[in-house]
Amino acid sequence: MKTHFIAIGGSAMHNLAIALKDKGYQVTGSDDAIFEPSKSRLENKGILPQEMGWFPEKITADIDAVILGMHARQDNPELARAKELGLKIYSYPEFLYEQSKNKTRVVIAGSHGKTTITSMILHVLNFHQKDVDFMVGAQLEGFDCMVKLTQDNDFMVLEGDEYLSSPIDLRSKFLLYQPNIALMSGIAWDHINVFKTFDDYIDQFRKFVASITAGGVLVYNEEDPEVVKVVEAAENYFRKIPYKTPEYEIINGKVHLKTEMGDVPLSVFGAHNLLNMEGARHICRQLGIMDEDFYEAIMSFKGASKRLEKVEREDKGILYKDFAHAPSKVKATVKAFQEQFKKEKKYGFLELHTYSSLNPVFLEQYDHAMDGLDEAIVFYSEDALKIKRMEPISPEFIKEKFRNDALRVFTNAEDLHSYWETLDKTDAVFLMMSSGNFGGLDLTK
Incomplete structure (x- = not known):
């Protein structure tokens, strides 16, 4: 499959480009500026553009998919050429859905905590050598590329962002994933430049819950009143699993989680991180990881990049x-x-x-x-x-x-x-x- 990225240098876009290269796809791309670490990582894979700028001549009729990043503008000359040729143009989340539509999709959403929760889930799965496809927005210890796409894996774990999908697709990214299993960590007004009122912002989460597939599962933070309102108002059918901050104690500067299996020493701190951990535990249960195995793995979790x-x-x-x-x-x-x-x-x-x-x-x-x-x-x-x-x-x-x-x-x-x-x-x-x-x-x- 031949793919071309318009704005390949973004933190999410370059990871997807690398994942497709690793999958055996033919990958090209353009951008007007690419910074580290994206630049070196693309160069190492042989897919760094030779020069910066937009080149309509790169857009040819044999391209199977054009993937459009948020950094590009609506009047981008490569985008205009792709439209002229009638090529299939995908936003980043739209293409991820296409890659995972035959898998069980696990989507982690929320104004805060989604990157950490997704990272915790992936850490636990990696610890127990359970292979899944994934996309997460932060670098995680033990992972080279933060997007993984395969033909064979049954599950795909996705960090679900409420921001816009692309310059020509103004839907929230997480509305394109249609989760079978979902988590909602919290709602607090963000992206005020796009969502002008709090209700407009909340409405994205209402739509997200409505997008859960029939008979699916939603794990949600019962300590967040806005989340509870959205969940209780939902009219579609799915199973609801609430979670809350677990009991813990700080002993000699180290957090110890109180569990039925005894105290579990952790490498992270903060009540919000322990709340995130509870959400991750419930999602891991849905993926076949028992609590004892979850705790064994989470002890070595040191946090996602730039999160405490x-x-x-x-x-x-x-x-x-x-x-x-x-x-x-x-x-x-x-x-x-x-x-x-x-x-x-x-x-x-x-x-x-x-x-x-x-x-x-x-x-x-x-x-x-x-x-x-x-x-x-x-x-x-x-x-x-x-x-x-x-x-x-x-x-x-x-x-x-x-x-x-x-x-x-x-x-x-x-x-x-x-x-x-x-x-x-x-x-x-x-x-x-x-x-x-x-x-x-x-x-x-």
Whole structure:
């Protein structure tokens, strides 16, 4: 099968391209910019475009599938040529469904926790050498490529994202998967640039539940009131399995899960991670993994990339980075950090980086998000606001919305870096929350 990727360099797209190459497909692609690690990984597989840009002449009538990434624009010249030739154009999730429509599809959805839960499930399955197809949005220890597609596997585990499918398909990605088994971890308004109201956002999850195949299974977080409302209002037939935070204890800085089989020591911490773990356990049950086997495997789970991930520093400083940027994720991560490090001085850094997090209306959601830290720092770039064509935001406005007068607010990367240099990294613990990089801050030094 001959496939062509428009915007092959994306974190998800390049993984799919590699998976198809490994499956024996003929793969080509284009992009106007490709960064690491995508660049090296594509190059190693021999499918890195020779030059950057869009080349309509690459689009030929013998291509079986054109896969369109979100990074491409609606007026992309390669897309226009594909339409002109009448080629089959797929969004990323649409193509994944085509690859898995004869398998049992397991879809993990939710505003927060879906990457971690999917990673936990894959870790357990990998530990017990149970082979499945999969797609997950973060790098996981022990896995080379985060997309796997085969002819023979019975199951496919998919991280289900509520964001748009492609520039020409404005449906939420997870609405294309039609899960046989699903999980919903939580609902908290996100992607405000696309979903203008909270109800519009919730409606995506209503549609997701409605897309579960007849007689399927939904594992859901019964501690989230919005999730419960969606599940209770569903009219289609499926089996409902609720889960909640399990009992646990912190002993000498290590979390121990309380189970019927005794205490299970874990390598991760935070109540939200243990809640995620319960959801993963119930999904693994559906895949034939018994609880005893689940606990045996999960003890060695160290977390998904950038999810409370410990950074190895040149000194002996304790620093964790986390992808948290949406309000609900920030609050859960800060709470976990406080619980884990009760005696140490705690610094928390948050970068407001996304369209939503810089929206004055959405900023209301961050009220008290950084409370309980000894030092709380928020950074956003005034230049980023200009690039996004957004109105200026004052540090005073940020403090007001966070309901935290003690908040330190930086709007210039150089000032933030100068402050960072003044801190003794071995005298405290540090939590760095961002989907960016704090203006190029090196967290290892």
